[in-house]
Amino acid sequence: MMTALLVMIGLALLLGIVLGYSALKFKVEGDPLVDKIDAILPQTQCGQCGFPGCKPYATAIAHGEADINQCPPGGEPGMRALADLLGVEPKPLNAECGTPKPKSVAVIVENLCIGCTLCIQACPVDAILGAAKQMHTVIASECTGCELCLPPCPVDCISMVPIPEKVDNWKWRYPVIEIKSLAV
Amino acid sequence: MLESYILILLGTVFVNNIVLVKILGLCPFMGVSKKLEASIGMGAATTFVLTIGSGSSYLINQYLLGPDLFYLRTLSFIVVIAGIVQFTEIVVEKTSPVLYQLLGIYLPLITTNCAVLGIPLLNVQGNHNFMQSLLFGFGGSVGFSLVLVLFASMRERMEAADVPGPFKGSAIAMVTAGLMSLAFMGFAGLIR
Amino acid sequence: MNQAPYISASPSVTSIMLRVLLALVPGIAAYVWVYGSGVLVSLALASITALGSEAILLHFRQRPLMPFLMDGSALLTAWLLALALPPLAPWWLVVVGTLFAIVIAKQLYGGLGYNPFNPAMVGYAVLLISFPAIMTQWPVPLALAHAQLGFLDQLHFIFTQALPGGVTLDAISSATPLDYLKTQLKLQHSVGDILHAPVFGALGGRGFEVVAGAYLLGGLYLLQQRIISWHIPTAFLLTLAVLAAGSHLADPAQHAGAAFHLFSGASMLCAFFIATDPVSGPTTPRGKLLFATGVALLTWLIRSYGGYPDGVAFAVLLMNICVPLIDAATQPRVFGHE
């Protein structure tokens, strides 16, 4: 009995030492996964996921505190990319966080704008130009469509305008395979 | 001598493939075969654990336990394997965070992979010497890795197949594993 | 409305499959000549089962029936399986094998174009493992048989396993040449002695070598029609011949020669009809060579050292497993790439 105990204790001790040493030797600094996740997120910084930006959401996913389906701007493809990266099953988007919308940009109705600068402070990417008491305007190419400027506006002069399909952003459609629609 | 070693190796890889013939280690076989990359990592990790585990189990069984403490066999094997798995996990996390994430729960679960415990126990049963044990462990894990990687490559291709709804995912993977096992039966009798 | 390219020049899937079926006809004719017309019953049984089960599954899967039934792929699977089975196999064997091939190996994976395994060979391997005795019980070629069975007798036998009065099972059936060779080798006989037995002809099994020759003929037609590329048949036959000839040279007592291997068992059928199945095979030229070499190597290994008399089915299935990796590893150099 005594030998058995000793043997097991010895084994455990030995393994403990090896593991302890390797844990020190191979210590992981920082979290490279966060950046990988952040690279997939659309960087709208819209906060629809419930986190105050894309990076915090990425951090939360990396630590298993948030699900991969909370990003409506990233939509289905974004969720799939995350599922792929993390090796988990894809799941439908969480409707509580919002639903994917066609990509839009904010447009300020300029004759209504009172120049309060509230939207400028709300914009996470500094895409709104203007000064106090001056009319503001949105730099369309920089706007991420996060809608964060909508609530602060006291006169509701900002609207989201979907980006129309033009010759230069037009995409080829998925070919329709007719065989499935062919009745017997 | 060399010939017998080669036969042990070939025998464990193909004829007595641990997954498809002995039907051991199915949990990671089904779990980590969705992506080729992950399956290669899993194969490498398992090969490492199994080879070292098989060798050290032999040493423990032979020199530490002996015939008196045979009842500690399973227990001590599990302890040793768990230690090696832990070590592998630490190394993988350091060297490849993405692989670490991809392997997920299956990495620590190598501990409970029945193949990993099965091989040391089969070693004892077969009265293998140290070299044979090492080769048996290595061959077994190479066989495991081989079919895992082949299976993963097949599953990646099947991803785009028009599989009927109820059979999508794990169900068709099971069917495929079965058919692979069927194919591996062709090796029967090649080497005892 | 159409989209570019507006023009097309290629035989349809159906016409490709029909031409493959046509290429099997000489083989079937030789079969009938050697073994009697019982094989036609097997072919009919397999065809009906294949089309019927395919139709039912397509119906369940809510896919259009006609284009998929007409494509001829189910029929081809059925014929290949029926030709691989013993000619007087009981009806239920044919039905079970075909069902397995069509339902499990083909339709579960999504039907035409999606099956990773060769359906006919899956059906064959399942039967071989489940019913080894029946699967190795081949009729004696008519020329050698002590008793002749007419078509009706054969039909009767297929459905009831009953023989006409005065005829014993041994009188009409024997082991296949490959099987016979294997058992005799185990009994410490040398190849030279064994090949003197009456079941062996000039090249392979007596009678059967004619069937194999007819398959070769059909295969050449497929090559001429460019339905199959030269890679797989050439690599398969060449590898098998080299392995057999080499081992025969090294140890003539233990190994049969190249001609025997090429004209026995399913070698010819495999070279032109089974291994060339595009769906479950590789697509790159180098991949095809690799695949066929692997099939030949495994076939020879299983025949020479394994537990089964013929290894074609297992060899094809084993190489089917490797196809995705083979394809990935043999991608040709793309224009403008190093």
Next chain:
Amino acid sequence: MSLFKFHGGVHPPEHKLKSTAAPIRSVTMPLRLVLPLRQHVGNVAKLMVAVGDHVLKGQLLAAPDGMISAAVHAPTSGTIAAIEERLIPHASGLPDLCITLNADGEDRWGDHQPLDYQAQEKSAVLDALRLAGVVGLGGATFPSHVKLRADDAHPVLTLIINGAECEPYITCDDLLMRERALEIVRGIEIMQYLLGAKHAIIGIEDNKPEAAAAMRLACSQNSISITVATVPTLYPGGGAKQLIKVLTGLEVPSGKLPTTIGVQCFNVATAYTVHRFIDHGEPVISRVVTVTGRVAQPGNYEVPLGMEIFDLVQAAGGTADDSNGLVMGGPMMGFNLPSGHVPVVKGTNCIIASAPALFAPQPPAMPCIRCARCAEVCPVNLQPQELYWFARADNFEKARSYDLFDCIECGCCSYVCPSRIPLVQYYRYAKSEILASDKARQAANVARERNELRLARIAREKEERAAKHAERAVGARAEAGGDAKQAAIAAAMARAEAQKAEIVPQNVTDLSPLVATEIKAIDARRGKVDDRD
């Protein structure tokens, strides 16, 4: 000279004789011309005129915007009637900005002079070409002045002139070479001078012996050495990269320009327009278009740009009764026009009046049986069946790694597919999805950067303000007597605190320390922002 081979290729029926019987015919100047500002690859041209302006023939209507862009000119004299979005001949069927020009019937030329190109700096000549609207007329419409700019890092040794015209039905280059060989050779001479190329090779497929003979004759009358090479007829032998391979044995490296291997390639029609501009001062205002298929008088027509395609087809005798649509380009790579009421543009090389008898309706696609016929004919040696497999499943990364972007969309794979799968459509779909997602990724990177800059700026401002506050506080203490004000501020701050406390943050339970610190840091930055006001 020795020729080389490229992988694959197909031999579709040519149908070229139909439109080569008659010489190039001219059409009457239409009353109204529609000129899209986007007739080329690159940036949309900048408008230089306004509605109501009267313009002369050859006058600049829109100037190139940036390097990769091309000008648009008035094909005749008249008045600008409108500048608006109109339907253009584009596969998308979407409208784009166009200038509508009402012809005044005088067809009066504006000021135009030949250019003594040897007396000027090459860069000045190229700038002039840029303003002349010269683009590749083979169909790609890439601005030619960019390709003609000699690059010291990659000197061009061989100038290749593409007269292969491999697509069925199209014969506009054939006829141009037969009838205007001297002019083309003159254009080649100018191009060769600009590029500093050692020699020039004209590649012509061997199904155009008349054109090859005409070009040989023209070359023999010219002082510079130009080789006329007949190449075997094999589609897509007229693809620039394929022709370069056939003529020189060199492969243009993937994703690189032909200049990296010392080659530059132009279409014969482009050479012709270069000659027209340099020797006559005429910008690109017309082109030769093949009108064929189910029309009464198939043939080649010299058409002013902007002419409605419907009018052009009428000029060719109108369509037959069974015609069911118009295709721009050839049967292998063309596309359906959204309507006949779209203008002829610089890229319009061929109009085919299609009919079911001509182009049989495509049967439903069957699943891919992996027969690899497509791989056998792919001129780029891709594995079309694998690309299809990935594109079908939206597995874009995999498709990209199988070199999807090397696909030239020639249609050979679809042409031989026994399952009649519209393979090219899948590749186009996958390509445009990948490009869109790349664009989105770039935008996301910019947004991330801007967001980080903003957060940094806010932090910096907060610090500065804190420093200022500290300074002021020191001063205030010295002054004293500001109690009432201090109290008011304190009260306001308390109110703000209370308000803030009411806001309950979401998802903050069970956070890991890392996330918690992250959020805290952001809250801190926010606090700074709030403090500012």
